[in-house]
Amino acid sequence: MRTAYSVETVRSAEGVLMARLPEGALMQRAAAGLAAACAELLGRVYARRVVLLVGSGDNGGDALYAGARLARRGAGVSAVLLSPERVHGGGLAALRRAGGSVVAVAGAERVVRRADLVVDGIVGIGGRGGLRGEAVGLVSVVAESGAAVVAVDLPSGVDADSGEVRGAAVRADLTVTFGTHKPGLLVDPAREYAGSVRLVDIGLGPELPAVPExxxxxxxxxxxxxxxxxxxxxxxRRGVVGIAAGSSRYPGAAVLAVAGALRGGAGAVRYVGPAGDAVLARFPETLVSDQGPKRAGRVQAWVVGPGAGDDAASVAEVLESDVPVLLDADGLRLADRDAVRGRGAPTLMTPHAGEAAALLGVAREEVEGARLASVRELAARYGATVLLKGSTTLVADPDVGSPVRVNATGTPWLATAGSGDVLSGLTGSLLAAGLGARDAGSVGAYLHGLAGRFAADGAPVGAYEVAEAVPGAWRDVRRG
Structure with a gap:
């Protein structure tokens, strides 16, 4: 399992560790890992042109010491100092002793455009908001240069704790982070700026709390x-999942939700709704009823909402049940918040960004720009577990002490009609099989994303094909 910790937690752990180590030892560990990652990316270090973008923080020092190591291996290393009066003195001296040079910001464009590799050490993990001043223009030149970009700890301009990007930021090919992942490296939109992420062990693990963010x-x-x-x-005994979905207008939503449910681990699927004929035509093993959720028979979990239109009665009946409930699509719109908060059994809500924005009363762009804050707020408001769908899927419990789960197994090809219906059925089946809401949401998102990759294989894919690929994803996970 990958874990991520907040800036405050990381700095506290670093302070404890530094108190036991010789001065500068922690930075040297970081610089060694950074230099090794840069060398691997370059393939051949000798005679390669490396440009360091150096700010005033410790990651500027990391960049300088790593640059010194590369210079000693024959690279031509130039450092652009964005805050010369506050540069890390020891790192700069080490670079100069190794044969590296310093370039004024005014002359930086020329060396950047000729570089094979640019190392971003502008802003550390404590940076807030987008880049400002000379850094903005410099990063624009880097983007145009075609050079490979390595970010130190995280790309400058992204928020380490929230994953938000509020202005200009570095887009890295590789981010080398130290000690532990930071939340922004795992959550979009910041994750998109990080490229591949390599974690360098600097001995921080024993000083970190047991529960991550x-x-x-x-x-x-x-x-x-x-x-x-x-x-x-x-x-x-394997669990029976009830599916209250579909309508005369959207019978396909019922079919796709049942498709996901049949592949999710439960022993049987009960379908309730007006699309029974369509469901039976595709899946004759489904137990179909048109008498409403209360008369459908015993289930261990309910999925309600996909393609349901304005069937508020079914949503209300399902919420009155004493088993876990997954609310999706129209079910999110029709559910009464007090009814959700008052439930004794677990509730899992699965909105996409637009649905989450409607529930929170904000613009969709606000949710997309602050996904971590949004999923936490929604879970707190409804007293429910929330799975926020997207390029990185987030699963949050209403308990603020519980880590948010993040999943990135998916593919952009999953942005297709009906894909969310398959996820709902799959995840509901896991609920019926006995998983808690947080685990069911996390495992469902993981398998769904993996199935999407397998089904698409780099080409467009339909939702039913994603459902068909779930067993392959399941077997892949079991094989390890």
Whole structure:
């Protein structure tokens, strides 16, 4: 599992560690890892042109010491000092001793345009807001140069804690981060600026708290959570998921939600709604009823809302049940907030950015620009677990002490009609199989994203094909 910690937590841990180490040892560890990553990216270091963009923080010092190491291996290294009066003195002296040079900001464009590699050490993890002043123009030149870009700890101009990007920022090909991931490296929109991320161990682990701010499941974590039937299992012991979805206008939503549910680990699927004929035509194993959720029979979890139109009665009936409920699409719009907050059983809400914006009463752009804050706020308002869909899917509990889960297994090809219906059915099935709301949301998003990759394989894909690829994703996870 990958974990991420806030700036405050990282600095506190660094302070404890530095108190036990010789002066400068922590920076040297960081610089060594940074130089090694740069050398690997370059392939050949000798005679390569490297430009360091150096600000006043410690990451400017990291860049200078790493540049000195590259210069000693034969690279031509130039440092552009954006704050000469506050530059890290030891790092600058080391660079000069190794044969590196200093270039004034006024002459930086020429060396940047000739560079093979640019190292971004402008702003550290404590930076807030976009880049300002001379840095903005310099970063624009870097983007035009075609040089590879390596960011020190995180790209300058992005917010380390929130993942927000509020102005000009560096777009890196590789970000070398130290000690632990920072939330902004895992959450969009900042994640898009980070490129590939390499974590350099500087010995910080033992000083970090047990509970991070963010965590990202990996194959082994998901495999440990997948429901597996035992020798004595039958379809009811494996869990029965109810699907209240679809309408005369949107029967396909019901079909796709059932498709996801049948591949999600539960033993049986009960469908309630007006699209029963369409569901049975595709999936004859489905248990179909047109008597409403209360008369559908026993279920261990409900999915309500995909393509449901204005069927507020079914949403209200499902929310009155004493089993876990997944609210999606029209169900989010029709659900009464007090009814959600008053439930004794878990509730999992699965909005995309537009739906989340409507629930929060803000513009969609505000949610997309502050995804982490938005998912936390929505979970707190409704007293429910919230899965915020997007290029990075976030899962937040109403408990503020619980880490937000982040998932990035998906592909842009998943932005297709009906994909969310498949996710709802899949995740609802995991709820019925016994997973808690946070785990079901996290595992569902992980498998759905992986299935999207497998189904698309670099080409357009339909939602039903994504559902068909879920077993392959499941097996891939189990194989590790």
């Amino acid at each position: 963010l965590e990202a499941l990996q194959h082994a974590d998901v495999a440990a959570l997948l429901p597996v039937p035992g020798a004595e299992s039958d379809k009811y």
